[in-house]
Amino acid sequence: MDRFHELTAFITVVEAGGFSAAARRLDDSQSGMSKSISALEKRLGVLLFNRSTRSVTLTDQGRKYYDRIKPLLEEMDEADGELTSSSQEVSGLVRIAAPSTFGRLHVLPLIPQLLALHPKIKLDLGLSDSVRDLLADGIDLAIRVGPVHDQDAVVKRVTGTSLVCVGSRRYFARHEAPTVPEDLVNHNCLVYNEVTDWAFGGPKGEFSVPVSGNLSSNSMETILSGVLAGIGIGMFSRASLVGELQHPDIVTVLDQFMNEARDVSLIWPKRRFVPARVRLVTEFFVTTLSQRV
Structure with a gap:
């Protein structure tokens, strides 16, 4: 039996919720669908479905197999679509994830230009400071500021942004401004993402406080x-303080010790085939973000 037919039958049974519904979708008989699944299970040597008179559910092995096979079949459809419509404009949905502040300051302003250049592309932009799971959340492209620890992703560095330590004039009117990083132990430091060791550099090299x-x-x-309310001192990437650095109440401190930089990177799931629409959007941000940040 044709292997591709087996895989198509398997995916359809999973998504239709049963053999009868899957048979209707594929214009096949229920017995034909059952034979395809049985042949696939025999070839793999595992049971993919738990069958009962009332329901069909995936086994643990079946769930793992579905999670692996579904993206492969989608990539095949993408490849077929690109070849058959190579003369047409690239279209389709691209899901993008970006940090909230960085996204508001640097990604959102670029969206009108991107959509004007490629009007048939649809964008789903999620702004969150939480690190999204690319595969689990269906993210096509992520924009991140800082180190990336993702073995299942492709990472492309676009540019860098330095760190800056800031407080408000109201805060420093009540507390003497730090002159060396070690002074921070006596200050109210506002902690982002549980980073309680702040990195600095000096004549003797890099160190943390x-x-x-x-x-x-x-x-x-x-x-x-x-920080703006005068509660304490914060550390930010300079790219996340584009407007606020000009705020009359904001003061930078410890500038001579701020040697560390943060990478701005584009990340996409590691897979054999990257759809044309994702490649196009990625190339757009490679160019525009490197010019902007």
Whole structure:
């Protein structure tokens, strides 16, 4: 039996929820669908479905197999579509994930230009400071600021942004500004994403200083609001403080010790085939973000 037919039958049974519904979708008989699945199970040597008179559910092995096979068949459809419509404009949905503040400042302003250049592309832009699981959340392209630890992703560095340590004039009116990083142990430091060791550089090389404070958050916007309100000192990437660095109440400190930089990277799931629409959007951000940040 044709292997591709077996795989198509398997995916359809999973998504239709049963053999009868799958048979209707593929214009096949229920017995034909059952034979295809049985042949696939025999070839693999595992049971893919738990069958009963009322329901058909995936086994653990079946779930793992579905998770692996589904993207491969989607890539085959993508490849067929690109060849058959190579003379047409690239279209389709691209799901993008970006950090909230960086996305608001640097990604959102570029969206109108991207859509004007490629009007048949659809974008789903999610802004969150949480690190999204690319495969589980169906993310086509992620934009991240900082180190990337993802073995199942392709990472392309676009540019870099330095770190900056800031507080408000109201805060420093009550607390003497730090002159060396070690002074931070006596200050209220606002912690982002549980980073309680802040990195600095000096004549003797790189070092870190443990910090603590009465406000922590996984949202950069929250930490920035706390700094602007005079609660304490925060550390940010310079790219996330484009407008706020010109704020009359914001003061930078420890500038001579701020040697560390953060990479701005584009990340996409590691797979054999990358759809044309994802490649196009990726290339757009490679060019525009490197010019902007």
